[in-house]
Amino acid sequence: MDQIPILMVGDCLLVSIQVDMHDQLALALQDSLMTKIVETGARGVMLDISSLQFVDSFIGRLLNNIASMARVLDAATVVVGMQPAVAITLVELGLTLSGIRTALNVDKGLALIRRIIDGEEQAFDRREG
């Protein structure tokens, strides 16, 4: 499999990582996600990693980078579904993923993205009076 599918749900892009990605595939996903954000004007990106059995420093950096890049392109990123064993390992490895918003599942993730987008719009309205 050479491509991870990116689905559009409302104004959010949904990516479910179901395979063990080699590094180039992971970088290709990052690139195609950014292209897709610009093409569609998506306001949110949800990365479902519930099938991912590990997050090493490369994948951790990828998740961080996706969140930062999407932010610059006016989209909020939420990572959902991390397995407990992955979370335990990640922190012991030394990664905190402090730049990433997370939610336990897809439903909560979509709700969080909605809150982030609405919150930003309200903050903008307040500033603009």
Added chain:
Amino acid sequence: MIVEKDETIPVRTSEDVVRVRREVRERAVALGFGLVDQTKLVTAASEIARNTLDYGGGGELRIECLRDGNRRGLRLSFSDRGPGIPDIERAMTDGYTTGGGLGLGLSGAKRLSSDFAIRSSPGQGTVVILARWK
């Protein structure tokens, strides 16, 4: 200590790194490691395999299933014939990297392992040996 199973697989492409993760997971499952231990081993293996590929120019992984009395363990030895690491102490420091990464590979893999050893000298390549016992 008895080596019950011994296998060597190549680490030459990023697809090989995926295979390393798969093989390590399979061995860990076969030895009866729990999910957290499996994940720690696979993650540590992934870090070192990527180093072997990216910094060492490729190499190989020897996977050994160990028995020491009632204890079972998995030992992973990654070796390459790359440029070697001039300052191992520095390379083991969190956040230190000569590549574009986060500098957590070696130090993080050590934290995820029960035993960890690294041998390297400039021009002689690098050997990283890690083990986890259950």
